[in-house]
Amino acid sequence: xxxxxxxxxxxxxxxxxxxxxxxxxxxxxxxxxxxxxxxxxxxxxxxxxxxxxxxxxxxxxxxxxxxxxxxxxxxxxxxxxxxxxxxxxxxxxxxxxxxxxxxxxxxxxxxxxxxxxxxxxxxxxxxxxxxxxxxxxxxxxxxxxxxxxxxxxxxxxxxxxxxxxxxxxxxxxxxxxxxxxxxxxxxxxxxxxxxxxxxxxxxxxxxxxxxxxxxxxxxxxxxxxxxxxxxxxxxxxxxxxxxxxxxxxxxxxxxxxxxxxxxxxxxxxxxxxxxxxxxxxxxxxxxxxxxxxxxxxxxxxxxxxxxxxxxxxxxxxxxxxxxxxxxxxxxxxxxxxxxxxxxxxxxxxxxxxxxxxxxxxxxxxxxxxxxxxxxxxxxxxxxxxxxxxxxxxxxxxxxxxxxxxxxxxxxxxxxxxxxxxxxxxxxxxxxxxxxxxxxxxxxxxxxxxxxxxxxxxxxxxxxxxxxxxxxxxxxxxxxxxxxxxxxxxxxxxxxxxxxxxxxxxxxxxxxxxxxxxxxxxxxxxxxxxxxxxxxxxxxxxxxxxxxxxxxxxxxxxxxxxxxxxxxxxxxxxxxxxxxxxxxxxxxxxxxxxxxxxxxxxxxxxxxxxxxxxxxx
DNA sequence: CTAGGGTTAG
Numbered sequence: 001x002x003x004x005x006x007x008x009x010x011x012x013x014x015x016x017x018x019x020x021x022x023x024x025x026x027x028x029x030x031x032x033x034x035x036x037x038x039x040x041x042x043x044x045x046x047x048x049x050x051x052x053x054x055x056x057x058x059x060x061x062x063x064x065x066x067x068x069x070x071x072x073x074x075x076x077x078x079x080x081x082x083x084x085x086x087x088x089x090x091x092x093x094x095x096x097x098x099x100x101x102x103x104x105x106x107x108x109x110x111x112x113x114x115x116x117x118x119x120x121x122x123x124x125x126x127x128x129x130x131x132x133x134x135x136x137x138x139x140x141x142x143x144x145x146x147x148x149x150x151x152x153x154x155x156x157x158x159x160x161x162x163x164x165x166x167x168x169x170x171x172x173x174x175x176x177x178x179x180x181x182x183x184x185x186x187x188x189x190x191x192x193x194x195x196x197x198x199x200x201x202x203x204x205x206x207x208x209x210x211x212x213x214x215x216x217x218x219x220x221x222x223x224x225x226x227x228x229x230x231x232x233x234x235x236x237x238x239x240x241x242x243x244x245x246x247x248x249x250x251x252x253x254x255x256x257x258x259x260x261x262x263x264x265x266x267x268x269x270x271x272x273x274x275x276x277x278x279x280x281x282x283x284x285x286x287x288x289x290x291x292x293x294x295x296x297x298x299x300x301x302x303x304x305x306x307x308x309x310x311x312x313x314x315x316x317x318x319x320x321x322x323x324x325x326x327x328x329x330x331x332x333x334x335x336x337x338x339x340x341x342x343x344x345x346x347x348x349x350x351x352x353x354x355x356x357x358x359x360x361x362x363x364x365x366x367x368x369x370x371x372x373x374x375x376x377x378x379x380x381x382x383x384x385x386x387x388x389x390x391x392x393x394x395x396x397x398x399x400x401x402x403x404x405x406x407x408x409x410x411x412x413x414x415x416x417x418x419x420x421x422x423x424x425x426x427x428x429x430x431x432x433x434x435x436x437x438x439x440x441x442x443x444x445x446x447x448x449x450x451x452x453x454x455x456x457x458x459x460x461x462x463x464x465x466x467x468x469x470x471x472x473x474x475x476x477x478x479x480x481x482x483x484x485x486x487x488x489x490x491x492x493x494x495x496x497x498x499x500x501x502x503x504x505x506x507x508x509x510x511x512x513x514x515x516x517x518x519x520x521x522x523x524x525x526x527x528x529x530x531x532x533x534x535x536x537x538x539x540x541x542x543x544x545x546x547x548x549x550x551x552x553x554x555x556x557x558x559x560x561x562x563x564x565x566x567x568x569x570x571x572x573x574x575x576x577x578x579x580x581x582x583x584x585x586x587x588x589x590x591x592x593x594x595x596x597x598x599x600x601x602x603x604x605x606x607x608x609x610x611x612x613x614x615x616x
Numbered sequence: 617c618t619a620g621g622g623t624t625a626g
Contacts, residue, residue, distance in 0.1 A: 047617065054618080079618055116619050151620045182621040213622035220623095248623035283624045314625040349626045382626065 021056050030066075046073045050080030060088055075101065075108050082117040086124055094121040095130070110137075112146040119152035123159040131156050144172075151179045158187035178204070182211045189218020213246040216253075225253035226493065229262065244275040251284040258570030258597055260292035261491045279305070283312045290319025293568055293595045293602060313341055318350035322601045324611050326358030333367075345377050352386040356393055357601065357612075364390040381407075385414040392422025397431055413442045417449070424452045424459075425614075432456040445478050455577065485553035486570045489560045496552040503556065512555040519589050520582065548579050550596060558590060566593040574598045584608050 033048060049070060052063040067073060067081065078097045085094040098118055101108050115138050122131035135153060143149045150173055157165040166187040173180060181204050188197035201207070201215045212235045219228035232250050236242070247270060254263035267285060275281065282305045289298035302308075302316045313336040320329035333351050336343060343351070348371050355364030368387050371377045379387075384407045391400035400419050404411050416438040423432030432453060439449035450473045457465040472478075486495045494503065503509060550571050557567035575583075575598045587594050588608030596603045604611035 050618080074617095076617060083618065113618055120620090146619095148620045155621070177620090179621045184621095186622065208621095210622045215622085217622055243622095245623050252624075278623085280624045285624095287625065309624090311625045316625090318625060344625090346626050353626090 021052075021059070023059060023062060026052060026056075026059060026062055045070055046077035049073070050077050050084075053081050053084035060084060060090070072106050073100075075111060075114070078108070079111070079113045079117060082114065082121065086117055086121040091121050091124045094118060110141060112143045112149055115141070115143050116146075116148045116152050119149065119156050123152075123156040126160055128160050128162065131160065147177050147180065150176070151183045154180060154183040154187060158183065158190060161191055163187060163191045163193065178206060178208065178211065182214050185211065186214040186218060189215065190221060192222070194218055194222045194224065207240075209240055209243060209246065212240055213249060216246060217249040220249045220253045220256070223256065225256040225259075226495075228253035229257070229259075242269070242273070242275070244270075244278050244281045247275060248281055248284045251281075251288045255284075255288045255291045257488070257493045258292050258486055258568060259488050259491075259493050260289075260294060260568065261488055262493075263288040263292055265491070277305070279307050279309050279312060283309075283315050286312065286319065287315045290315065290322065291597065293323075293597060293604075295319055295323045295325070308339065308341065310341055310344055310347065313339075313343075314347045314350055317347065317354065321350050321354035321357060322597075323604075324357050324602065326354045326356075326360055329354030330360070330363060343375065345371075345380060345383070348377065348379075349382050349386055352383065352390060356386060356390045359394045361390055361394045361396065381409065381412045381414065385412070385418055388415050389418040389422070392418055393425070395422070395426050397422055397426060397428055401431065411438070413439055413446060416442065417446075420449065420452045424455050427456065427459050429456050429460055429462075444476060447478055450478055451576075483549040484572045485549035487553045487557050487568065489557070494553070494556060496549045496556070498549050499547050500549065500552055503552075505556070505559070508559050509552060509555045512559050513551065516551075516555060516558075516582075516586060516590075520585055523585070523589055548576065550575065550579050551582065554583065554586060554594060557594075558586075558592070563592070566595055569594070569596045571596060571598045574600055575603060580610065584610055 029048075033045070049063045049066045052059055052066070056063075063081070063084070067077070070077065078101050081097045082094045085091055085097070094117065098110065098114065101110050101114065115134065118134050119131070119138070122134055138144050138149055138153070144153075150169065153169045154166050157163070157169065166184060170176060170180065170184045176184075181200065185197045185201045185204075188194065188200065197215065197218050201211065204211060212231070216228050216231050216235070219225070219231060228249060232246075232253075235246075247266060250266055251263060254260075254266060263285075266288075269275075270277070270281070270285075282301060285301045286298045286305075289295070289301060298316060298319050302312070305312065313332070317329050317332050317336070320326075320332060329351065333343070333347070333354075336347075348367065351367050352364050355361070355367065364387070368379065368383060368390075371379055371383065384403060387403045388400045391397070391403055397419070400422055404415050404419060407415065416435045420432055420435035420439060423429075423435055433456075436449045436453040439446050443449070450469055454466050454469040457463075457469065482498050484495055484497050486493050488494075496503065501510075550569050553569050554567060557569070561567060575596055580603065583594055583596065583603070583605050585608065586592065587605040591607075594605040596605070601612065
């Protein structure tokens with residue numbers, strides 16, 4: 001037990017109060033104080049109350065009650081109470097103590113500490129109204145020149161997404177210190193002004209570890225993972241020491257890029273430099289391995305971790321679901337509950353997905369129902385979307401539709417999209433038309449709605465309707481989102497977009513694409529290819545084969561990786577039917593293991609088959 | 617006697 005020593009000025013009694021101090025122990029200490037007469041010393045008693053509040057948020061109620069017996073609590077006492085409540089489950093109660101300061105009969109007046117804590121309470125409860133009132137009081141009392149309060153205000157407005165206010169506060173600081181500079185960099189990166197963030201970062205006269213971490217995290221959060229890793233390299237070149245917090249953002253960037261080798265390097269770095277394996281860092285590692293396709297390693301890290309929180313469990317459960325290991329996913333969920341970790345709304349999304357990928361409909365439904373019944377979590381749009389998917393993938397289309405009808409809120413595009421996807425798999429034209437109509441009503445330019453509908457028509461050879469859909473798409477200007485696939489070769493991530501010819505080795509890639517095409521055709525596979533997008537001409541189909549980003553990436557993998565090295569692709573969209581078919585064939589003809597992570601899940605291709613068994 | 621900036625799961 002790490003005890004926090006709270007010494008009372010020159011008094012022999014030392015309080016040992018921390019998060020594990022029980023109520024009974026507190027009462028014993030309280031009695032000790034009574035015996036020693038400290039209770040009559042208002043200043044010391046105020047400190048006692050404060051020390052409980054600060055070190056034992058669980059017993060906040062106790063210090064609240066004690067405070068009522070405090071005859072003349074000091075500003076220190078009140079400040080401590082505000083600070084303690086700020087991070088508790090009842091942050092709004094901070095304001096009660098502010099009120100007691102300003103209405104105090106002992107002529108107390110708030111100081112810079114008071115406002116610093118109050119500002120953080122506002123950030124905590126995300127109340128812009130409260131934040132602006134506190135800001136006014138800060139100005140009124142003249143604490144806007146205090147650097148702690150300044151950074152606090154930037155932090156608060158950043159938490160609420162008021163970037164303009166962040167800038168206003170920052171611009172009025174004559175000489176912002178390192179902390180304020182970092183706060184504004186972080187705020188800009190968090191809310192889309194990442195270029196400005198970088199500019200401010202570059203202009204900083206001194207940059208410490210936290211400043212670097214803030215900028216790296218900013219890139220990672222914007223999805224600019226490549227830039228995050230580049231900056232991390234620069235940071236190392238400049239000789240700035242890395243710690244466990246900065247490593248989390250680095251791992252997060254690796255995760256999004258699917259850069260397994262860089263992630264492995266980061267893991268080795270962590271162990272070699274003995275960075276503290278915090279829960280957060282461990283969770284980031286698990287997520288990295290899981291989303292880069294190495295689920296075994298993810299499980300290994302998971303088993304080695306001592307403390308596991310809801311993030312940790314959810315990461316591993318989600319990883320198993322994404323990799324199609326539904327049963328294992330449910331096993332871990334049950335272990336999580338046994339370990340006494342309470343699942344939250346995110347956990348349930350992964351659990352129901354896990355059921356969905358292996359067709360465990362009844363289990364999935366039970367978990368969905370248990371959300372509200374057992375855990376008091378109201379299912380949100382996402383959960384209903386998962387439920388529709390659960391029924392839909394299993395071919396139980398009527399129940400999927402019922403799930404949509406049962407939604408207490410307006411069904412979102414995700415719900416209809418899940419239904420439409422199911423209609424495509426099970427070739428239900430009628431319901432598919434309904435789903436795509438609803439989808440288009442919600443999102444007029446939803447590319448998927450048109451593509452899937454036309455797939456249904458193409459499957460049932462209704463070419464006229466296929467043409468109609470095509471014309472509507474053209475008329476509405478519906479454009480396909482640009483697909484992007486990434487592949488890591490020798491620790492470097494290469495990105496390919498649709499029809500991307502910009503790679504320095506494109507000549508070889510093009511040659512390989514031709515080779516793929518020839519070998520698929522000679523093996524008689526092309527004839528089996530489902531109608532791509534529309535009833536396009538044979539030549540166009542051939543052309544389409546070379547267009548999609550994952551095919552270019554796979555071709556690059558074939559020319560740049562050794563035969564025994566698996567080809568691992570990360571795609572920003574979902575894999576299309578055609579690419580899925582073609583990749584299965586490539587895995588057989590070229591005798592390669594290919595793993596594709598699309599935005600939904602993993603596909604492990606081997607010997608002409610895919611781990612998803614067409615169930616996606 | 618109390619404070620500030622960077623981190624994880626959908």
